[in-house]
Amino acid sequence: MSCATVSSFVHGFGLRKWFGHDPERWPRFRQRHFAELRSHEESLLPLLKAARRGPVTMIFGCHDTEHNAAVALRDCLKMYAAR
Numbered sequence: 001m002s003c004a005t006v007s008s009f010v011h012g013f014g015l016r017k018w019f020g021h022d023p024e025r026w027p028r029f030r031q032r033h034f035a036e037l038r039s040h041e042e043s044l045l046p047l048l049k050a051a052r053r054g055p056v057t058m059i060f061g062c063h064d065t066e067h068n069a070a071v072a073l074r075d076c077l078k079m080y081a082a083r
Contacts, residue, residue, distance in 0.1 A: 015033065021062065021067060021068070023067050029067075029072065034075075037073070044080065048077055058074065
């Protein structure tokens with residue numbers, strides 16, 4: 001088992017503030033968050049490698065389980081894994 005901090009994957013404060021957990025902003029939040037992740041693609045590699053070895057557990061502190069940065073990160077990792 002390996003443990004890593006997700007701080008490398010946390011979106012900027014401005015993006016988080018803009019999103020405000022508003023489900024109507026979710027599609028645009030995902031696009032902007034993916035763009036931030038792509039700009040730090042090398043930071044995704046250890047997490048992507050771990051995901052290829054087995055399940056990865058992401059812990060988040062948001063009440064909305066469908067619209068949050070962990071979900072966006074999961075979706076981004078799935079996109080990279082499909083390449």
